Amino acid sequence: MxxxxxxxxxxxxxxxxxxxxxxxxxxxxxxxxxxxxxxxxxxxxxxxxxxxxxxxxxxxxxxxxxxxxxxxxxxxxxxxxxxxxxxxxxxxxxxxxxxxxxxxxxxxxxxxxxxxxxxxxxxxxxxxxxxxxxxxxxxxxxxxxxxxxxxxxxxxxxxxxxxxxxxxxxxxxxxxxxxxxxxxxxxSAPEPQHRANAAFAARHGRFHLPPAYSADADLSALRPGEHVLLRGMGLAAVDLVSLLTEGRGGRFEDAAGGLRYLPSGREPVIHLGSRRGVPYHSKTHYRLQGPPAPLPRHFGAVAVDALAARPGPLELRRDVWPLMAKEIGFGHYHELFHAHPERTALPWPEFLAAYDRLDWYGPEREALVAAAVPDPADRLDFEHLDRPLTGVRLPDGESLQRHLRAHVRADADRRADPAHSADLGAFLALLSLYGQLPRLLASGRLSARSVAEDLDGWWTGFFSHLASGPPGFRLRQLLALSEAGVVRFLGADTAVDRDESDGTFVAHSPTVPGRRVRATALIEARLPRHxxxxxxxxxxxxxxxxxxxxxxxxxxxxxxxxxxxxxxxxxxxxxxxxxxxxxxxxxxxxxxxxxxxxxxxxxxxxxxxxxxxxxxxxxxxxxxxxxxxxxxxxxxxxxxxxLPSARSDDGNAFAHVSSGSGRADPT
Missing domain, CATH: 3.50.50.60 (FAD/NAD(P)-binding domain)
Structure with a gap:
């Protein structure tokens, strides 16, 4: 055997x-x-x-x-x-x-x-x-x-x-x-910067949590009302916020205009910040309203093979992303034209013929989209989707809270509204890219810098932000927590310093120049990097x-x-x-x-x-x-x-399984 x-x-x-x-x-x-x-x-x-x-x-x-x-x-x-x-x-x-x-x-x-x-x-x-x-x-x-x-x-x-x-x-x-x-x-053992933060916290009797899986994180040492910096606004942050609020006895109830959070009094005050400064985009909560787009169209096996045959090393952002972007755009506009034709100004065959022959970057494609899609809200804008706070400067913390609440509310509303199902078309095209990326990686043609900065860096973060966000109800809960004062937003490009004079972590962001937020706890709200x-x-x-x-x-x-x-x-x-x-x-x-x-x-x-x-x-x-x-x-x-029954070697029922009878033993 x-x-x-x-x-x-x-x-x-x-x-x-x-x-x-x-x-x-x-x-x-x-x-x-x-x-x-x-x-x-x-x-x-x-x-x-x-x-x-x-x-x-x-x-x-x-x-x-x-x-x-x-x-x-x-x-x-x-x-x-x-x-x-x-x-x-x-x-x-x-x-x-x-x-x-x-x-x-x-x-x-x-x-x-x-x-x-x-x-x-x-x-x-x-x-x-x-x-x-x-x-x-x-x-x-x-x-x-x-x-x-x-x-x-x-x-x-x-x-x-x-x-x-x-x-x-x-x-x-x-x-x-x-x-x-x-x-x-x-x-993984903490990275050097996390070890430095842990040592600082230990010296001053503060709380520090390096990247960890939320279900395994011990948050019991955080005190009610304690100010906590939570760096990261992806899924790990969503989980941690939930554990520190509902998990401590708070509850949400329906109210006029949305949810209301009723604190238990055992929550800390959570200051949320990240590189983008906004939560991941909500998952859509509807199905396609039109027929599925025939994917792939612009980033299939033939396109990848043609890229791999080019002389010299490839750069993902320079050489590959234009085709990837065009594929996502195809999914987006296919759904818009087929499900919501009243919001388009050209017949689909005419738009598609022009779209197919134009490069993603260039004034011709931009002019085509502007002519065919009158409302800018229906156009695909990757730069704004990726970094919505770029160039935003606000005078104070309260202005930032209002700005972020408006952003989160608009995102949750849009992702719940099938009138914007073109977003789902883009999402499905985005998923289809993963069917071809392994071929590109196997070719060994991406430069080392591009794998590091573009693929493992920018692309992984961009995909997660756009396609791997929380359910919409989580964003509405975040709004309620913000309105209750339990959650406070920090802004984009959040940085955290250590102040030895009083043993506090100090967060700051260029979104609100000069603003400093002090806290006695720091949580790195992301998963450990392999x-x-x-x-x-x-x-x-x-x-x-x-x-x-x-x-x-x-x-x-x-x-x-x-x-x-x-x-x-x-x-x-x-x-x-x-x-x-x-x-x-x-x-x-x-x-x-x-x-x-x-x-x-x-x-x-x-x-x-x-x-x-x-x-x-x-x-x-x-x-x-x-x-x-x-x-x-x-x-x-x-x-x-x-064996007469299927059991594990430690005696637990149904961990030791036989398939000899063609079925799983039900014990």
Missing amino acids: SALVIVGAGPRGTGLLERIAANAPELLSAERPLHIHLVDPHPPGGGRIWRHEQSPLLRMNSMAEDVTMFTDERSTVTGPVRPGPSLAEWAARPEAHPPYRPPADPALAEELRTLAPADFPTRRAQSAYLDWVFRRAVAELPPHVTVTVHRDTAHAVTGPADGPQSVRLTDRVLTADRVVLALGHLD SADRTADPVLRELLRAGRIREEVLADAGHTHRSGLIEVAADGGLLDPALGGAPHPRRLALGPHTNARSYAAFARPRTDAPAFRQNDTAARALLRAFAVDTAPDVPSRKSPSA
């Missing part, structure tokens, strides 16, 4: 398992039995980030109908397409999708019972969905592929390139033919120390970029310096800690998600390798298919 160890049983490990189940009938005969060990201290399916045990206040930033773990008719995977329900479809009739297990939490059961397709679910609801996806994947494995889940932490991976691998857990060692590191989002040399993951740390993995370092004549990501081959194979930089034949890695740069383990339906393609490629590579292996002499425990 061959053995595979997958370290990480969250969405990425579960997605790989689903692809193994889909491809095994074709690639692995019954004469080649395989046992899979899944290693994760957290429950399989959700893993750490999507575990059930977190605050019910924490929500997804996607509608229930926009979340799937399954391939569909738009997928371009090599292996079989195995359709499955979205989160919304599963929640509507969970008993119709075996193996069904009713939630033990009554509140979660009620949420799933009433969940509408356009609702933004709690993360607990996603945890339940991922738990079911995991159990379905196990149930769909052929009888000769079995699974054991170890609720434990992997500490090290060792073994020769041509022999069995050893995976050391807390109190045992697993022996396997191949190992996959599906580690998900990881913690960093090979500062990773908290013991397996990566040991492999790096032993010289068996390497950080991606891009260098050319003008720049050196250390991305912090681990280098992998196209099929996920870990590049091994001890093998001359070749992929290790028995070790793979998938997920956001790798330079494959595909972050989302689940996706919007019918978007041909890159992560699904990566999972499929890795699964097929693994199964082909197992199919040609000689029968290994690997010690293994009794096949779980022979």
